[in-house]
Amino acid sequence: EVQLVExxxxxxxxxxxxxxxxxASGFTFSSYWMFWVRQAPGKGLVWVSRINSDGSGTTYADxxxxxxxxxxxxxxxxxxxxMNSLRVEDTAVYYCARGGAILGVVYGLDVWGQxxxxxxxx
Amino acid sequence: xxxxxxxxxxxSASVGDRVTITCRASQGISSYLAWYQxxxxxxxxxxxxxxxxxxxxxxxxxxxxxxxxxxxxxxxSLQPEDFATYFCQQPNSYPHTFGQGTKLExx
Numbered sequence: 001e002v003q004l005v006e007x008x009x010x011x012x013x014x015x016x017x018x019x020x021x022x023x024a025s026g027f028t029f030s031s032y033w034m035f036w037v038r039q040a041p042g043k044g045l046v047w048v049s050r051i052n053s054d055g056s057g058t059t060y061a062d063x064x065x066x067x068x069x070x071x072x073x074x075x076x077x078x079x080x081x082x083m084n085s086l087r088v089e090d091t092a093v094y095y096c097a098r099g100g101a102i103l104g105v106v107y108g109l110d111v112w113g114q115x116x117x118x119x120x121x122x
Numbered sequence: 123x124x125x126x127x128x129x130x131x132x133x134s135a136s137v138g139d140r141v142t143i144t145c146r147a148s149q150g151i152s153s154y155l156a157w158y159q160x161x162x163x164x165x166x167x168x169x170x171x172x173x174x175x176x177x178x179x180x181x182x183x184x185x186x187x188x189x190x191x192x193x194x195x196x197x198x199s200l201q202p203e204d205f206a207t208y209f210c211q212q213p214n215s216y217p218h219t220f221g222q223g224t225k226l227e228x229x
Contacts, residue, residue, distance in 0.1 A: 035218075037166075045158075045166065045209050045220040059216045062123075095165055099213075106213050107172050108156030112165035 002026035002111050004096050009116030016086050016120070022079040022096030022113055030054070030074040033099035033106055036081050038092035039115075046092075049081065050099070064090075086120045093117050124148055126210050128221035134229045139200045143224045145193045145210035154214035157186055157195045160223075161206045169208075170195065202228075 008020040022034070036048040049060045049070040058070050069082040079096050093115040100110030125148040135141050145155065153173040158166040168177050170186035173193055183198040197204055205228050210221040 037220075044223045045160075045211070047211075047218045047220060050216070050218070061217045100168070100171065102172075106218075107154070107175075108168050108211065108213060109158075109166075110168045110171075110177065112167070114165055 002098075004098065004111055004113035006094065006096055006113040006116035009094065009118045011119045011121065012086055013122050014086060014088055014120055017082070017084045018086065018118060020081040020083065020094055020096075020116055020118070022081075024077045024079065024098075027098070027111075029072075029077040033101065034070075034072060034079045035097045035099055035109055036070060036079075037095045037097055037109070037112075038090075038118075039095070040089075040092045043092075048094070051079070083118070086118075088120050091118060091120045123217055124151060124212055124215060124219055126212055126219055126221035128208075128210060128224050131222065131224060133224055133226045135200055135226065136229045137200055137202060141197050141200060141226065143195045143208055143210075143226075145188075145195070145221050147191045147193075147212060150190045151212045151214035153189045154212055155186075155188065155193045156211045156213060157184075158209045158211065159204075159206045160209065166209060200226075 003025045005023045035050045051070045067085045071080045095115045096113045097109035098111040099106040127146045155173045157170040160166040174186045207225045
């Protein structure tokens with residue numbers, strides 16, 4: 001079964017750090033671009049970042065650039081999101097997702113994890 | 123950044139109804155548009171990609187159309203399990219923005 005399982009969420013104070021993990025199984029993880037998407041309570045989906053299949057290329061939303069770092073360990077089939085200098089407005093459910101692609105072009109996010117909750121509050 | 127605007131934001135309909143949701147992009151994105159369904163407390167699910175290609179396993183009552191800046195998601199005959207929130211997303215250029223969502227409720 002194709003599956004993504006996030007972990008690492010929790011309560012952190014403003015200015016603190018957290019590292020999220022996303023364990024992949026049931027597919028060849030190293031062949032896929034991976035993404036992070038977040039959703040604040042009662043709000044819509046917000047694209048956060050992406051990483052290409054070998055980890056050599058990353059992109060971030062302006063709102064997290066310079067504070068968040070996406071990485072992956074293909075040997076461990078795991079995606080990470082290191083979040084530093086956290087702000088109250090980073091409070092959200094964070095989803096990892098697989099980039100579905102045809103001929104190398106991502107067309108959408110075809111597999112999603114269940115999400116992990118990050119709460120930034122004093 | 124490309125902005126996606128969905129309309130309506132809320133939609134009340136009955137089982138068996140045909141409904142259409144529109145997603146407008148602030149600039150042309152060819153056919154690089156995906157639609158997702160999200161139920162409360164659950165992760166989104168991909169329904170349609172490349173504007174009109176139904177993901178395997180998604181019921182055929184769902185369909186998508188459009189290109190450029192205007193896209194639609196249509197459900198031909200609503201079933202009870204279709205009441206959810208729907209989001210469009212553009213994977214054309216970074217950031218891969220989402221629309222604000224359309225909540226489809228039972229009338």
